[in-house]
Amino acid sequence: MNAIRRIAFVCMTPEIDANEHEGADLPSYGIHRILASVAADPALQHCQLGLIDMGQADVEAYVRALVSFEPDLIGFSVYVWSTPCLIEVARRFKELRPNCTIVFGGPSARTKVFDVYPNVEPHECLDAVVSAEGEMTFREIARLSTLDHAHLATVGGLDLATPDGWHHTGARTPIRHLDDIPSPFQMSMMRRNSVAYLETYRGCPLGCRFCEWGASDSPKTVFSAEYLMRELHAFAVTSCPSVFLLDAGLNLNARAFRNLVAAEREVGFLRSAGLWAEIYPSHVRDEHLEFLETVGTGYLGIGLQSRDPAVLKNHDRPWDQDQFEQSVRQLAEVAFGEIQIIFGLPTDSPAGFLETLAFARSLPVGVRAYHCLVLPDALLTRSKPDWNVQFDPVTLEMHRCTGWTYDAILEMREYLIRETTAAGGKSGDYWFYFPNPKLAQRKAS
Structure with a gap:
């Protein structure tokens, strides 16, 4: 990894439904866990990191922000409320920048979600799904010398999206400490x-x-x-x-x-x-x-x-x-x-x-x-x-x-x-x- 790698972390913190918590600020936490894991890694100090959270389902705004940041690697953190918007963001950006590696994680990042989602071919909007603990997994991805499927296949705990279906890279040991x-x-x-x-x-x-x-x-x-x-x-x-x-x-x-x-x-x-x-x-x-x-x-x-x-x-x-x-x-x-x-x-x-x-x-x-x-x-x-x-x-x-x-x-x-x-x-x-x-x-x- 010779050039400076640019990594975007994308989430959508929802508006509070029915103003239930009376104005409380509830930032998205999962994406910050992943961001902290990469930022704390001495081997990744040269990377440029960016957090993108529009706080609403504005596909155009997300795509514009990503185009401006020009990432080599994107980590999407998806939940039930953000999945429709962020799948479309990923699909649109993949069309514009097919060489950018896109990884989905979070509670709704499961192969079955993409399999039942209408009018979407997983390999056209993402490269990999992390379906277990993401902190160390995404850090390992960020450390790869090359962000292609051959190198992603060496990282345990991923499901790789291909035109022929999903390819599982093997089990990953849970974080012990x-x-x-x-x-x-x-x-x-x-x-x-x-x-x-x-x-x-x-x-x-x-x-x-x-x-x-x-x-x-x-x-x-x-x-x-x-x-x-x-x-x-x-x-x-x-x-x-x-x-x-x-x-x-x-x-x-x-x-x-x-x-x-x-x-x-x-x-x-x-x-x-x-x-x-x-x-x-x-x-x-x-x-x-x-x-x-x-x-x-x-x-x-x-x-x-x-x-x-x-x-x-x-x-x-x-x-x-x-x-x-x-x-x-x-x-x-x-x-x-x-x-x-x-x-x-x-x-x-x-x-x-x-x-x-x-x-x-x-x-x-x-x-x-x-x-x-x-x-x-x-x-x-x-x-x-x-x-x-x-x-x-x-x-x-x-x-x-x-x-x-x-x-x-x-x-x-x-x-x-x-x-x-x-x-x-x-x-x-x-x-x-x-x-x-x-x-x-x-x-x-």
């Missing part, structure tokens, strides 16, 4: 006064079919307490008002939780910042309740999805109603929480969902209902053939499946809009929120 991953917060790359993002481990011990976490490895690797201390210090320096915990659940990895508690004990940042986290109700212990009492918890997501044991069994989701109710009531005493449920789940039904909704609303927390999405690493690849799943290949929203007709899903959306409005709640493109009535009464008084 998570502390080796450079932090964009510790490197002062993140905007001041923006929401912080924190990982304490990777993976999930559960395997729920409707969830993207369900296809990940069991969480055996964790970030050390020392690393988490440095992160919390960096959040303080950056004046972050809130911390979004990216883990599958606050309480799904005991060692990672102990490290977080130890780090917070030393730094004390979370006492004054809002913590946003998911928590698994069947694993709530006194230590979790005690921790939540000491921090400024802004939000706890409590996954229920369905109350029907048969539906949950079909989706490989454990369920204990008595334990769930007890945990929710305990959590409501120490934090603001909301139960998450899904309509349009295969093998559920409108009547079954309404029973779940009534049960969830009977508990002392908010309730958020989601329109089922056929997500990568979830129902897109792990639904059962006899579920007859049909969905929009662009938005991934469920259209029909076993238990749900197309009209039934539309009628449920309309019903939830009416009911959330009547309850003083909000709705977005794919979510419908019922506030905790007791909390609303306290605010009014």
Whole structure:
């Protein structure tokens, strides 16, 4: 690699749906993780790096920015909301600059997404997909002497797009020492006064079919307490008002939780910042309740999805109603929480969902209902053939499946809009929120 390599990092941070977080600045984090990994590599110090984030689905603006930057290598970070725009950006730019190497990563960067996407040939818009951890993989790509398919084939963990289909380059060993991953917060790359993002481990011990976490490895690797201390210090320096915990659940990895508690004990940042986290109700212990009492918890997501044991069994989701109710009531005493449920789940039904909704609303927390999405690493690849799943290949929203007709899903959306409005709640493109009535009464008084 003799000439200076120009590397563009592309994402689309979405506008906040329905202004839900009241103006909070939530920058795209995944792309900053990749950018930090390349920027911290001594072997890549000569490279010129550029971050392109238009914040809206403006294909022309993205293409103009890329043409101006003249990259040799582009890393696209894609999520459900950004996939349609960024696929078109990549296709357009590949037409203009066919010799530029384009790599897709992120939760929606999966070969199946491109296979079902309409009117797109993968090899015409990208060279490779990274479907696992991207930090070290993209760094290895950036180090290649030549960015052609022969050299890309030497990098493990890629799916190469060719006219004949996908070519997998072989498995890649997961990152063993998570502390080796450079932090964009510790490197002062993140905007001041923006929401912080924190990982304490990777993976999930559960395997729920409707969830993207369900296809990940069991969480055996964790970030050390020392690393988490440095992160919390960096959040303080950056004046972050809130911390979004990216883990599958606050309480799904005991060692990672102990490290977080130890780090917070030393730094004390979370006492004054809002913590946003998911928590698994069947694993709530006194230590979790005690921790939540000491921090400024802004939000706890409590996954229920369905109350029907048969539906949950079909989706490989454990369920204990008595334990769930007890945990929710305990959590409501120490934090603001909301139960998450899904309509349009295969093998559920409108009547079954309404029973779940009534049960969830009977508990002392908010309730958020989601329109089922056929997500990568979830129902897109792990639904059962006899579920007859049909969905929009662009938005991934469920259209029909076993238990749900197309009209039934539309009628449920309309019903939830009416009911959330009547309850003083909000709705977005794919979510419908019922506030905790007791909390609303306290605010009014």
